[in-house]
Amino acid sequence: MARLVVSSRPVLGVFPTRESEKMRMMLPSTAKQGRYRLDACIAGGQTYSRVYQGLDTTDGSVVAIKQAKRDALSPRQCRFADRLFQREAAMLAELHHPGLPCLRDVFEEQGVLHLVMEYIEGETLQQRLDRLRRSGKCLSLDESLFIGTQLCSILAYLHGQTPPVIHRDLKPANVILGPGSRIYLIDFSIAWRFTQSAAHLLVTPNLRQARGLDTIYNVGSRGYAPREQYGEAASTSPPADIYGLGALLHYLLSGVDPATRPIARLFVFAPLRLSHLPEGFSLATLIARMTESEPARRPTMSDVRETLEACSNRKTGWNEEIPTSQTTSISVEAW
Ligand SMILES: Nc1ncnc2c1ncn2[C@@H]1O[C@H](COP(=O)(O)OP(=O)(O)OP(=O)(O)O)[C@@H](O)[C@H]1O
Numbered sequence: 001m002a003r004l005v006v007s008s009r010p011v012l013g014v015f016p017t018r019e020s021e022k023m024r025m026m027l028p029s030t031a032k033q034g035r036y037r038l039d040a041c042i043a044g045g046q047t048y049s050r051v052y053q054g055l056d057t058t059d060g061s062v063v064a065i066k067q068a069k070r071d072a073l074s075p076r077q078c079r080f081a082d083r084l085f086q087r088e089a090a091m092l093a094e095l096h097h098p099g100l101p102c103l104r105d106v107f108e109e110q111g112v113l114h115l116v117m118e119y120i121e122g123e124t125l126q127q128r129l130d131r132l133r134r135s136g137k138c139l140s141l142d143e144s145l146f147i148g149t150q151l152c153s154i155l156a157y158l159h160g161q162t163p164p165v166i167h168r169d170l171k172p173a174n175v176i177l178g179p180g181s182r183i184y185l186i187d188f189s190i191a192w193r194f195t196q197s198a199a200h201l202l203v204t205p206n207l208r209q210a211r212g213l214d215t216i217y218n219v220g221s222r223g224y225a226p227r228e229q230y231g232e233a234a235s236t237s238p239p240a241d242i243y244g245l246g247a248l249l250h251y252l253l254s255g256v257d258p259a260t261r262p263i264a265r266l267f268v269f270a271p272l273r274l275s276h277l278p279e280g281f282s283l284a285t286l287i288a289r290m291t292e293s294e295p296a297r298r299p300t301m302s303d304v305r306e307t308l309e310a311c312s313n314r315k316t317g318w319n320e321e322i323p324t325s326q327t328t329s330i331s332v333e334a335w
């Protein structure tokens with residue numbers, strides 16, 4: 001079996017103030033002959049892209065501009081970044097769902113590719129979780145279930161495409177809690193159209209080298225990517241996203257981020273103890289099944305959705321934060 005060596009793709013968020021100031025000063029103020037104004041850098045740590053909040057001056061709408069990074073990348077890495085961009089642009093152009101960002105424009109300027117998307121107001125689920133943690137709170141069960149069912153709808157749409165689109169990077173940093181209680185799934189840079197013939201050919205040596213990191217043997221993010229997204233013969237079919245969603249729900253209900261687990265326990269999810277909830281047993285069982293190592297043993301998306309809906313008594317927005325102290329009963333068993 002291939003050695004499991006894990007990439008640590010950074011979780012991006014709002015930059016610390018000094019960094020944002022630095023980025024702001026470095027900003028070219030416009031792009032595409034003045035059509036787009038780049039106002040603020042929202043994200044752009046160590047990955048292959050930067051995202052700016054900007055303005056489309058032709059109609060005054062606020063846009064998100066994702067720009068392929070050029071600095072600190074070798075020519076080979078730049079080509080890889082461009083490939084990710086082209087794939088993301090092609091993918092987004094074909095997808096239309098209220099829970100996905102709408103692609104507005106793609107262009108190249110001074111050798112740098114740009115994707116212009118609808119700007120989604122709000123914060124990422126990761127930012128929300130971090131903010132709650134800082135104030136000793138966590139998401140309510142209702143809210144967690146609401147987010148889960150909304151993501152099910154988006155994933156059902158993706159998996160219903162011909163051929164199915166597999167997102168492959170479900171994680172809180174790629175979910176935006178938008179206005180009007182709408183959940184958005186973003187970041188299609190490693191999304192994939194599943195075909196049987198291509199199922200066993202995802203991580204090529206070429207691709208690994210292009211990333212410039214010999215140690216990367218996986219596609220996706222640590223803790224959220226299933227075992228089948230690792231290794232030489234990595235394969236990814238719709239159950240990979242079921243696993244990612246299961247990992248995300250496990251995080252929401254346990255408060256333990258799967259990305260922080262030691263490599264030896266990367267694919268091991270401690271059983272959730274939710275017996276105090278009327279539907280606790282089926283919810284805990286569902287998440288255990290979603291995070292099964294064997295893709296064929298995972299439930300289907302409609303099973304997941306059905307159980308989440310049965311478990312949620314009411315669907316609310318996300319204003320119901322509860323103190324962490326009140327959620328001690330939502331715990332994972334000692335393991
Ligand atoms: N359409 C959008 N509207 C608002 N904010 C966005 C939008 N797209 C991205 N962002 C913000 O930018 C951050 C990074 O975007 P994204 O996840 O697409 O890039 P990335 O993680 O750097 O991707 P990659 O893996 O392609 O390098 C998001 O976490 C989010 O905060």
Ligand SMILES: [Mg+2]
Pocket residue numbers: 173174187
């Ligand atoms: Mg991302």
